[in-house]
Amino acid sequence: MDEFELIKKYFNWEQKDLLNPFDDCAVVNFSSDKHLVTSIDTIVQGIHFFSNTSPNDIAYKALAVNLSDLAAMGAKPKYFTLALTLPSLDKKWLSKFSYSLKNLANKHNINLIGGDTTKGFLTISISVIGEVEKNKALLRSTAQVGDLIFVSNTIGDAAYALKQIKNGNPLSQRYLKKLNRPEPQLVLGKNLIGIANSCIDISDGLEQDLMHILKKSKVGASICLKNIPLSKDLSDYINKTNDWCLPLAGGDDYELCFTAPKKYANIIKSLSAKIKVKLTQIGVVNDSMELTRVGNFNKECNSYKHF
């Protein structure tokens, strides 16, 4: 099977809006009154997933981390392209990968419009294109002093799951799902337009990602450790160890962290109920230019560094 047969067999989905399938480039329409929002993310075997991670989970995560970037801008997913570097042509692997990718793409109404396959060490790059009303995108640079800081759902579960796996401990489906199948918060992101002053997705760790907002917005913040929403197991672990580094620096959560004016507190409460996404206030933006913790934990946590 050559590259073209591979693409036709595994990635020849119904391609809505695409004017010319399998050409040099994809040609698509783009709305005139929208801003174009784009991102690229790569996941590599041994870095972002284990060598025994299922192709279903790999495909899911490769697309989900990109959708999460769109969610953090309040953008609507439109199109994606896939660059797939494979060590060999494993038909079973490709069937599962393709099936899972298609499922997630359909769920969020994003269309695969192009790609490239190459032989090499297992590496998946996905590039997404989304749209957002002009000048409405949620940015990192526009947090305001006095804003309340919120996060979605619970924080630190992916890092807790990874730690348990590395220690050879058994793990419930709930935690495996948080690690391998993070839910991109697209509905939340879209609903935060007009409410949040700034937003980011928590991929590198809560403190590091919040620091991106603070630096770009030239503000500071304090966060209250006891307010950080934790799952039961992680909460038990922290009660035993006082090791707050998992939620503070673990990363890979793909929850949203956003800041919003105090006057919107009730609107955010209603939104949480309406879209059934837990939203918890964990701190306040101030003019200190620093990020400080309130609570009994002063250790500096090591965030993941590639190099």
Next chain:
Amino acid sequence: MDEFELIKKYFNWEQKDLLNPFDDCAVVNFSSDKHLVTSIDTIVQGIHFFSNTSPNDIAYKALAVNLSDLAAMGAKPKYFTLALTLPSLDKKWLSKFSYSLKNLANKHNINLIGGDTTKGFLTISISVIGEVEKNKALLRSTAQVGDLIFVSNTIGDAAYALKQIKNGNPLSQRYLKKLNRPEPQLVLGKNLIGIANSCIDISDGLEQDLMHILKKSKVGASICLKNIPLSKDLSDYINKTNDWCLPLAGGDDYELCFTAPKKYANIIKSLSAKIKVKLTQIGVVNDSMELTRVGNFNKECNSYKHF
């Protein structure tokens, strides 16, 4: 140095049109009256370049092969994103890579608007976004019976260069340039709008790429071997060996192959003189549904297959 410092140090160029540098996604304007044209291409060490290929040449080729895809659509480059997977943080390597990438990007007025860096086996994915007047993109699917078939410049030089390198033979700068620094034919592509009925870039080999046009357009063609434009050294090599596989199946040329109505033959001649790109007629589109060669060479050539 962490990922963010790396990006700021090596890829913090003046980012025209970008509304929010270093955010989750890039946010940019897109013209209302244009079609969006996008592509992604990956190059991997050991497959697309040697382990001793210079970072300057790697960066050049990673972007050039994507620009070539835009050229084949007649599209104008607008934006690109870069996913860089690196085995280690080598500052010298990154400086050269960044410098060369920026040079080529500036030359073709395409703006780096986002990216991702990861640790792993040296792999570079670039995603490009371009624009073309609505319904004017050059496609593979619209060749017409009776069209003349043209190629730009000379064909087979990259494959000839690769063969000489693999055989340990000395090679002139001209051939090294054809292999490592292919010129994306953007000016030609743009000028073919309204003239060519179909177009493709020759990345996989002349016959294989022309077959893509024929299959998508549901037509056939005959090409005349003696009309294929060859460089002096490759012509000498073929005179000695009668091995036509280098120009027919070598690939990696990134010249354009296009078809156009006979009535435009003189316009194409003038265009060639005006934009100083050699354009040669090598065959004719017919209704045979097959690709036939005219000339003394019947061997089937092996095209490069990843798997």
